[in-house]
Amino acid sequence: MRMRKEFDVVVVGGGTAGAIAAIAAARTGARTLVVEQYGTIGGVLTLGQSLLGAADNEGYVALGGIGGELFERLAAIDGGTRTSIDSLLGSITGQDPEALKLTLLDMAAEAGVNFLLHSFVVDVLKDGDRICAVTVANKAGLEIIPGRTFVDCSGDADLVARAGGRFTKGRPLDSATQPVSAIFRLGSVDVAATLDYLEANPHDICDAEGFSGSKHTIEHLRSTPAAQIVGFNALISQARAAGEWDVPVEWLTIYTLPGRSEVGINATRVHGIDGTDPDDLTRAEIETQRQVAQVTRFLRKYVPGFERARLLASSYQVGIRETRHIEGNYTLTADDVLAGSDFEDQIGRGAYPLDIHDVKPGTLVMNRNVEGTGITYYSLPRSYGIPVRCLIPVGIENLVVAGRSISATHEAAGSIRGQAVCMVTGHAAGTLAALATAGDEAPAAVGIDTLQATLRDQGAIVDLDPRRRVMPVR
Known part of the structure; x- marks a missing residue:
């Protein structure tokens, strides 16, 4: 079995959250590898749907940093539009999926990200509560990749599950999850x-x-x-x-x-x-x-x-809206999302609507009787803060999680799964992993002031900024 050289940060999954996480880690100075099962990065962001949730209902921007830069680059090459306020959906930003793929690859290459495509993590090697390496499967067989800090952007908390971490699946009542779709x-x-x-x-x-x-x-x-x-x-x-x-x-x-x-x-x-x-x-x-x-x-x-x-x-793969939710030191709730809550340890903002496709016919969703053919959709008057505690799984020392499997309830996951929010958590997770590696400490030990200051320096929107507002189309 081949043993690769050690990386400072290993990002598992190069989708919407993982691509941004890898760029963030590399820009923060870490020698970074992204492991992706398909032949490009970007995940469902590259399927061709519009981006929702770059701003809240009042037009205050929530997506800054690397994700915001990506869409600025797209707009400059006629590969996307500026964000518009939408009466039904909250906010909307158009994008050309092919232009997005190439632009995202360019940004990752410029940052010095190392790629391992067509590879799938199948196991982890641990020493106590630390992950020492991941085992990946690809055309060469099985390979071992050592790392100092890992970022789980698999979308399904695969690394957390393989490392013995704690998680739930779907809603507590019956583990039912949102339905799947293909764009x-x-x-x-x-x-x-x-x-x-x-x-x-x-x-x-x-x-x-x-x-x-x-x-x-x-x-x-x-x-x-x-x-x-x-x-x-x-x-x-x-x-x-x-x-x-x-x-x-x-x-x-x-x-x-x-x-x-x-x-x-x-x-x-x-x-x-x-x-x-x-x-x-x-x-x-x-x-x-x-x-x-x-x-x-x-x-x-x-x-x-x-x-x-x-x-x-x-689509290259059916779109999965929900599977595992990790157990973090804080679990984001629907009340947090709908109230536009702030937290002292927030690392970014979410503005993607609370969007729950009918889990199944004849059930309750947010106290509504649903028939299985509809949706429960609350656009957000005010974006909400995302605590770093939601990104750090309980019981695994050197792992950070980003994307739709962060610590959130079934209902709140209807918002954090949005692509704009995945980019926000991806940026924070990659930066946190790089800072932890540089300081030779666990991600949970990185000072929140240091993390927030670094994210702000990188253009991320940690707090609602009244100077950054999208005006409605007239």
Whole structure:
């Protein structure tokens, strides 16, 4: 078995949180390796959906630092839009997934990040409460990678689980998790014709059932860069009655970019999937791809502007919204999220809405009876602070966690799973890991003043900043 040389910081998972964590660790001076199972970094951020939660409802920016820099670079090359306030969704920022992939790779290379792609962590080596190394599997077989500090950005707390750490899965009642979906992209779409249809049929714009925000107007959809179109309930009802729609959703979402004929589509859903079970994942992949084909046929037949639409790309993996939640020294709650709470040890801010897709039919979500086809969605008037205690798992000395598996309740995880928040926690985790390594101490021992000052120096938004505000599109 091959033994690689030791790294200061090993980031497991190069997705939305992990890519940012690796850049942060390298920029903070650590010799950093990111281990990623696919052939590029960025994860679900590269699938083509718009970014939600870069700012709160009042327009105060929550995403700064490395994540904010990424979107500034994209806007400069016509690969993304500036953030806009959205009456239904909170805030929205458009991005070109291919431009994003390349820009993120450039940023990582510039920072000096080392990559190990097409590799999957299968085990850990421990000495007491410390992780000494991870074992990865790839085309060469099994390899051992020693490290001083590790960052779990697997999305599923895989490193925590393999190291014997404590976690929960899904909601406490029955361990049920949010359903999974597959994003896909279509080309040759006449978005203007679709908007013309909605102007003539405003009842087919999402009526905001389950949303805390207000229904989109056609004026908003026409004037907002990267407008996110949610609706088509009436057309879906027609297709369902005709036996041409059996997907368990009552509306779909279209992601747009200004002047483009390519769009992203979010319209698939499978319940009862454990994202840590390979058999469940296999079933989900097959079912969501079947649904992709059905939704594409529906769009071509029923929705004006999609008559000539063609499939450009489907997701490299089904999108998992929820699996494990680590046990940290603090567990973020829905009350924290909705109240815009602040904490003395916060390392960034979250503004992605509290977004819970119906866990299953006939159950309660946030005290609402749900049927399995909808969503419970609270956009946030004020962003909330994220304590560093949520990023440090109990009982493992040299490990930090970022992304959707940080310490949070099932309900609060509906917000922290958002891509903007994953970039915030990724930036903080990478910086914390580098500081811990430099000081030869555990992440929990790094002074919060030192961590916060370093993050601020790196452009991160630790506290709500009244000088950084996005104004609504007029």
